[in-house]
Amino acid sequence: MNEPLIQGRAHVYGDNVDTDAIIAGKYTKTLDAKSLARHVLEDLDPEFSRIVQPGDILVAGINFGCGSSREQAPLALKTAGVAAVAARSFARIFFRNAINIGLPVFELPLADIAAGDVLRIDLTSGKIENITRRALYQAAALPPVMTAILEAGGLVAYLRMHGDYSII
Amino acid sequence: MGQTVAEKIISAHADRPVTAGEFVVARVDAAMASDTTAPMAIRAFASMGGRKVWDPSRTVFVIDHAAPAPNERIANLHNLMRDFSRRQNCRLFEAGSGICHQLMIEHEIARPGSLVIGADSHTCTYGAVGAMGIGVGSTDLAAVLLTGKIWLRVPQSIRIVVDGALCPGVRSKDMILSVLRRTGIAGATYMAMEFNGNAVERLSLSERMTLANMTIEAGAKTGFVLPRGLRLPEDPAQILPDPDAIYTETLRLDGAAILPMVSPPHSPDQGVPVTQAAGIRIHYAFIGTCANGRLEDLQAAARILKGARVHPQTRLIIGPASRQVFLDALRDGTVEALTAAGAVFIPPGCGPCVGTHNGVPGDMENVISTGNRNFKGRMGNPLSSIYLASPETVAASAMQGCIADPRTFALEREPA
Numbered sequence: 001m002n003e004p005l006i007q008g009r010a011h012v013y014g015d016n017v018d019t020d021a022i023i024a025g026k027y028t029k030t031l032d033a034k035s036l037a038r039h040v041l042e043d044l045d046p047e048f049s050r051i052v053q054p055g056d057i058l059v060a061g062i063n064f065g066c067g068s069s070r071e072q073a074p075l076a077l078k079t080a081g082v083a084a085v086a087a088r089s090f091a092r093i094f095f096r097n098a099i100n101i102g103l104p105v106f107e108l109p110l111a112d113i114a115a116g117d118v119l120r121i122d123l124t125s126g127k128i129e130n131i132t133r134r135a136l137y138q139a140a141a142l143p144p145v146m147t148a149i150l151e152a153g154g155l156v157a158y159l160r161m162h163g164d165y166s167i168i
Numbered sequence: 169m170g171q172t173v174a175e176k177i178i179s180a181h182a183d184r185p186v187t188a189g190e191f192v193v194a195r196v197d198a199a200m201a202s203d204t205t206a207p208m209a210i211r212a213f214a215s216m217g218g219r220k221v222w223d224p225s226r227t228v229f230v231i232d233h234a235a236p237a238p239n240e241r242i243a244n245l246h247n248l249m250r251d252f253s254r255r256q257n258c259r260l261f262e263a264g265s266g267i268c269h270q271l272m273i274e275h276e277i278a279r280p281g282s283l284v285i286g287a288d289s290h291t292c293t294y295g296a297v298g299a300m301g302i303g304v305g306s307t308d309l310a311a312v313l314l315t316g317k318i319w320l321r322v323p324q325s326i327r328i329v330v331d332g333a334l335c336p337g338v339r340s341k342d343m344i345l346s347v348l349r350r351t352g353i354a355g356a357t358y359m360a361m362e363f364n365g366n367a368v369e370r371l372s373l374s375e376r377m378t379l380a381n382m383t384i385e386a387g388a389k390t391g392f393v394l395p396r397g398l399r400l401p402e403d404p405a406q407i408l409p410d411p412d413a414i415y416t417e418t419l420r421l422d423g424a425a426i427l428p429m430v431s432p433p434h435s436p437d438q439g440v441p442v443t444q445a446a447g448i449r450i451h452y453a454f455i456g457t458c459a460n461g462r463l464e465d466l467q468a469a470a471r472i473l474k475g476a477r478v479h480p481q482t483r484l485i486i487g488p489a490s491r492q493v494f495l496d497a498l499r500d501g502t503v504e505a506l507t508a509a510g511a512v513f514i515p516p517g518c519g520p521c522v523g524t525h526n527g528v529p530g531d532m533e534n535v536i537s538t539g540n541r542n543f544k545g546r547m548g549n550p551l552s553s554i555y556l557a558s559p560e561t562v563a564a565s566a567m568q569g570c571i572a573d574p575r576t577f578a579l580e581r582e583p584a
């Protein structure tokens with residue numbers, strides 16, 4: 001089960017952060033999530049894997065996670081400590097993958113979030129509070145099927161519990 | 169109300185008529201994973217409590233992304249796939265068989281009207297034969313192995329109509345790069361793309377695969393090339409849209425006006441006519457991938473390079489899309505012509521496309537590739553730059569040592 005409230009510092013990136021930028025193809029062939037985390041966002045921001053703290057929140061522009069279907073991308077972020085991603089929009093497969101492994105993702109229209117701002121996200125309502133700037137944003141609601149999967153802690157936990165899709 | 173191809177195929181697999189925007193649980197006809205995604209899927213399957221896959225004959229694993237294994241870590245992941253396939257009696261394509269998407273079509277696993285879920289983003293390639301191919305990640309794939317089902321949101325559709333014959337030296341790669349230029353890299357996110365028009369009807373299966381393959385580069389969930397002009401065993405009605413189907417948008421292109429295109433670094437939607445990129449120094453040319461590694465592509469390159477030489481300061485690497493492609497190219501002299509010209513053949517598979525091995529570019533090098541993605545670092549080195557183009561343009565550039573217009577080679581288009 002995911003905690004309903006998360007709080008962390010924002011790391012802010014731009015549009016079209018692709019899966020090769022999140023975790024390069026040459027690092028994906030492994031079952032060791034920690035080795036993914038060591039190279040997360042390496043080509044985009046070589047400092048990131050060093051400075052990220054557990055609970056931090058990634059904020060990005062449009063089409064976050066475009067490109068490959070590698071689930072190693074959300075897994076690398078989650079293992080590195082990222083607690084949630086809020087982006088203006090996501091690529092389809094990344095969005096599914098993130099929910100499936102239990103990494104909360106939020107579609108958030110343009111918001112004035114700067115690197116280092118402290119955010120608090122209510123996972124259930126999608127309300128995002130910018131504590132640094134005293135601002136409140138509302139993320140788009142997830143479809144019910146995704147909420148059910150996320151609430152279970154991901155698709156593995158969901159199917160272990162239900163044995164089959166019982167949502168639609 | 170009329171249905172799009174996507175709505176028709178999902179309706180048939182959800183056992184009720186559906187329209188765009190609905191959420192459904194659909195029956196899956198085949199599931200596929202590669203050596204990048206299968207190991208995590210196998211582990212997730214076990215964590216879900218899975219013991220037997222829902223249907224071994226419909227479960228396909230392909231060792232293609234890093235094959236043959238470049239190191240012991242990957243060799244062990246391959247063995248994990250081999251063990252699981254043997255125990256579960258699934259279909260396994262060994263290293264050297266070819267690229268997963270090529271094999272799914274060559275072996276007719278992706279069939280017209282079928283719903284295929286693949287743990288690889290280019291699963292959309294199957295729309296070339298009227299199959300609905302949807303790319304997912306490892307955990308979604310594991311769920312298919314467990315249940316034989318997937319939850320889906322029925323996508324809206326965009327129609328792309330290309331009328332007017334393509335000029336000599338212009339290929340479907342140039343068509344899709346022109347389309348991507350218009351849609352942008354996220355222009356079809358969550359949607360299905362349907363290709364139609366008399367220029368599309370004249371395309372071979374191989375060229376149709378290039379079109380469907382790169383619909384993901386616009387963010388699409390899947391892509392279809394309407395089957396008109398393609399000989400199919402099945403009744404095409406199930407994979408043709410109704411005349412009153414609803415589209416969010418119709419894009420029209422004049423086929424005769426499409427020029428050979430090059431998409432400069434670092435995104436596939438930045439295509440410009442080759443004339444605007446001509447002269448850029450090329451260190452490394454690559455022909456291969458699920459976008460353009462088929463017999464026709466190798467033959468096109470051979471027509472340009474036969475009796476000529478690859479530029480002395482450029483290397484040309486060729487990765488056939490499958491063993492069948494390689495065999496056909498061996499038998500008709502294509503491999504000989506290209507090898508004599510200085511090309512290096514690597515085993516059928518993904519090769520350097522995804523940066524694992526078999527031709528990683530050096531720092532500050534420019535690569536021209538027939539592949540589908542040129543994101544920074546895609547081929548294994550973030551300090552290199554990748555240009556995307558057709559096999560003709562890549563071959564011409566390999567010969568000149570710089571980006572070159574293939575039309576200077578006065579190519580006659582093969583009659584379809």
Ligand code: SF4
Nearest residue numbers: 267457458518521522
């Ligand atoms: S050839 Fe490249 S794009 Fe195609 S499946 Fe292999 S890695 Fe992916």
